[in-house]
Amino acid sequence: MNIESIRQTILDDRTKGIPGGTEPFALSDIARQGWNVLREDLPLPLMVIRRSALDHNAAVFGQYLSTNHLSLAPHGKTTMAPQIFAEQLANGGWAITAATASQVQVMRAYGVPRIILANQLVGRTNVLAIAREINADPGFDFLCFVDSVAQLETMARHLADIRLDHPIRLLIEIGVKGGRTGVRNPAEALALSAAIATADPGKFRFAGVATFEGVAPGLDRSTEPVAELADTILDIVRALPGAHYAGLEEFVLSGGGSSYFDIIADKFSTLALDIPVRVLLRSGCYVTNDSGSYKAAQDAANADPRRHWKSELKPALEAWSYVQSVPEPGLAFLTIGKRDVPYDAGLPRPFKLYRPGTGFLDVGEAEVFATNDQHAYVRLGPTTDWRVGDMIASGISHPCTAFDKWRFLPVVDDAYNVIDGVLTFF
Numbered sequence: 001m002n003i004e005s006i007r008q009t010i011l012d013d014r015t016k017g018i019p020g021g022t023e024p025f026a027l028s029d030i031a032r033q034g035w036n037v038l039r040e041d042l043p044l045p046l047m048v049i050r051r052s053a054l055d056h057n058a059a060v061f062g063q064y065l066s067t068n069h070l071s072l073a074p075h076g077k078t079t080m081a082p083q084i085f086a087e088q089l090a091n092g093g094w095a096i097t098a099a100t101a102s103q104v105q106v107m108r109a110y111g112v113p114r115i116i117l118a119n120q121l122v123g124r125t126n127v128l129a130i131a132r133e134i135n136a137d138p139g140f141d142f143l144c145f146v147d148s149v150a151q152l153e154t155m156a157r158h159l160a161d162i163r164l165d166h167p168i169r170l171l172i173e174i175g176v177k178g179g180r181t182g183v184r185n186p187a188e189a190l191a192l193s194a195a196i197a198t199a200d201p202g203k204f205r206f207a208g209v210a211t212f213e214g215v216a217p218g219l220d221r222s223t224e225p226v227a228e229l230a231d232t233i234l235d236i237v238r239a240l241p242g243a244h245y246a247g248l249e250e251f252v253l254s255g256g257g258s259s260y261f262d263i264i265a266d267k268f269s270t271l272a273l274d275i276p277v278r279v280l281l282r283s284g285c286y287v288t289n290d291s292g293s294y295k296a297a298q299d300a301a302n303a304d305p306r307r308h309w310k311s312e313l314k315p316a317l318e319a320w321s322y323v324q325s326v327p328e329p330g331l332a333f334l335t336i337g338k339r340d341v342p343y344d345a346g347l348p349r350p351f352k353l354y355r356p357g358t359g360f361l362d363v364g365e366a367e368v369f370a371t372n373d374q375h376a377y378v379r380l381g382p383t384t385d386w387r388v389g390d391m392i393a394s395g396i397s398h399p400c401t402a403f404d405k406w407r408f409l410p411v412v413d414d415a416y417n418v419i420d421g422v423l424t425f426f
Contacts, residue, residue, distance in 0.1 A: 001086040001111040006423055017046050017408050030410070030421045037320060037416040038354055044391065045321040045336040047402060049411045049422060053316035054287065058091050060311045061286045065092065068308075070265055073097045073116050073254070075284030079403045080424045082110035084287060095141070097282045101126035106425045108133050108140070116171070116254070117144035118210065118282060120151050120181060127158040135165045143207055143252070145173040147182050149195045152204070159203050169207035170196055171252060174233050176225070178217040189236045193244045206244055208252030208278075209237055213260050223304075226260045230267035237271060248275055256281035259297035262309035285399045289313035292346040292397020315395050317402055319348055321376070323390040332386050334368070334376040336394070340405055343371050346397030350378065354391040361385070368394070 007028040013020045019042055025033065035041040037048060065072055073095035074088050085096050085107065095114035098104045101123075104115050121127060121144045133140055146152055155168070172192055175182020183189045189209075196206045211233055216225035237253065245251055251273055255264040261283050268279045285294050294313075301309040321336035334350075341348050347370075353363040365381025376394075380386060396402045403409070404426045411420035 001082065001089065003082050003086050003110055006082060006110070009423060011408065011421075015408050016406065017042060017410060019043055027421050027423065031419050033418065035410070035418040037410075037412060037418070038356075038391070040356060040391075042410065042418070045319065045334075045340045047340065047396075047406050047409050048318050048320060048416075049288070049409050050314075050316045050318065050414070051411050051419060052414055053289075053314040054087075054411075057287055057289060057313045057316065058087065060313060061283070062091055064309070064311060065281070068265055068269065069279070070269075071278050071280045073114075073280055073282050074287065075099070075118065075257075075282050076107060076112075077103060078284035078400045079287065079422075080106065080426050081403065081409075081422045082106070082112075082425065083422050085110070085112055088287065094278075094280065095143075097284070101129050104133065104142075105129060108137075113139060114141040115143070116210075116280075116282070117142070118212065118254075119145055120147060120173075121145075121155060121168075122151060124158050127155055128162075130168070131159060131162050131164060134168070135163075138165050141169070143169040143171055145181070145210055146170045146192065146196070147173040147175065148188075149192055152192070152195055152199060156199065156203060164203055167201065167203055167205040169205050171208050171210040171254060172196075172206075174209060174211045174229070174236060176216050176229055180212065180215045182211060186232075186236045186239060190239065193240055197244050207248070208245075208254065209233060210252070210254035210280075211264075212257060212282075213255055213264055214257040219260075223260060223263060223307075226263045227267065230255070230264055234267065234271055237273075242274065245273075245275065250276040250278045252278050252280055254280040254282060256283055258283045258285035258294055262301060262307055266308060286313055288316040288399045290317065290397050290399050290402075291315045291349050291351065291395020294397075294399070295395075317396050317399060318352075319394045319396055319402075321392055321394070323386050323388055323392060324375075326380075326386060326388060330380050330382070332366075332378040332380055334378060334392055334394075335374070336376045337371045337374040339373050341371070341376075341394070342396050342398040342401035342405075344398060344401050347371060348376060348394035348396055350392050350394045352393035353386070354393070355387070356389065356391065363392070366392075 071094040173182040364384030370377040
């Protein structure tokens with residue numbers, strides 16, 4: 001990948017997270033600023049990435065993939081940070097996953113060589129944008145989801161007057177009733193496979209089957225819907241006529257978000273065809289994990305004797321803010337809100353307190369129970385000692401809606417020295 005232009009991006013105090021009065025500087029020079037979060041060198045609120053946690057998660061997940069002979073196309077929508085994409089590919093990633101054509105354009109601008117659009121490619125401008133990327137680079141490998149003959153026909157219509165350097169590779173998406181996108185039954189999947197087989201081979205080529213198990217109804221009660229969906233998909237693949245995938249170098253079988261990837265991996269790894277099968281996970285949140293919903297999913301997997309995921313991913317994102325007011329007993333306000341932290345899958349969880357001039361202290365009993373645009377409401381326990389000016393680190397829930405609130409995120413070491421910076425492109 002070619003991320004040097006990101007490293008040379010000029011930052012100044014118009015960027016959230018950069019101190020007022022800072023002279024413009026290149027991102028590559030950020031460590032030379034000598035900043036430390038605990039010294040109050042940077043303005044709060046601030047979302048930081050802990051380097052040690054990133055490295056830990058990459059090593060742990062990489063070992064899991066290697067041990068179980070799995071491939072990874074991490075979902076890029078989580079971070080939309082090409083610097084992180086580059087690390088993920090360098091650590092063995094097979095591809096990067098996107099959700100929109102505009103995300104594909106960002107990834108291609110920085111040289112991602114293989115992209116999976118884990119979504120339906122629809123709309124003239126979107127289809128033509130992908131065609132331009134394919135024709136601009138013979139080495140660019142593009143795969144996308146398809147879940148209807150209507151979608152296939154729509155793409156074909158938009159490409160009618162265009163010659164592609166190489167075809168779009170298609171993954172039939174399998175869904176569930178009451179879920180999200182994806183064909184709903186084996187008959188629809190087989191009909192779509194047949195339509196792809198008769199489509200223009202210069203434009204489209206069948207590549208395999210994919211799913212996203214994280215929206216299967218009933219997951220609030222058990223993980224059985226994931227196993228049932230995986231079994232259905234295996235039955236569909238085994239029912240596909242061999243002629244539909246004849247001549248392929250491999251069959252791509254993809255699933256695995258960030259909560260149930262181990263169940264999908266165990267099931268999909270049982271598939272045997274007369275060509276190699278690439279079991280491809282698309283987990284995106286493993287890289288930073290979190291302190292909320294994905295931590296809970298990890299804990300559930302570790303506690304379930306039937307599941308094989310028994311490792312620990314560490315939260316790499318910390319949202320730092322000040323205590324700005326303690327207007328009444330048991331109530332405090334933080335300088336952080338909906339514009340700074342996720343609130344769709346749980347609110348921030350305070351877990352560290354640093355008092356300037358004193359050091360780290362017990363954070364006590366504290367629960368964020370509401371947020372406004374720029375405020376967090378915190379319920380304090382009777383013995384909790386929070387004071388105005390205290391610095392609070394909170395864990396977040398759902399990395400995908402954390403990164404999108406920050407163009408710039410400082411990377412810190414375990415002493416909270418700023419050693420690097422990451423830019424996002426949402």
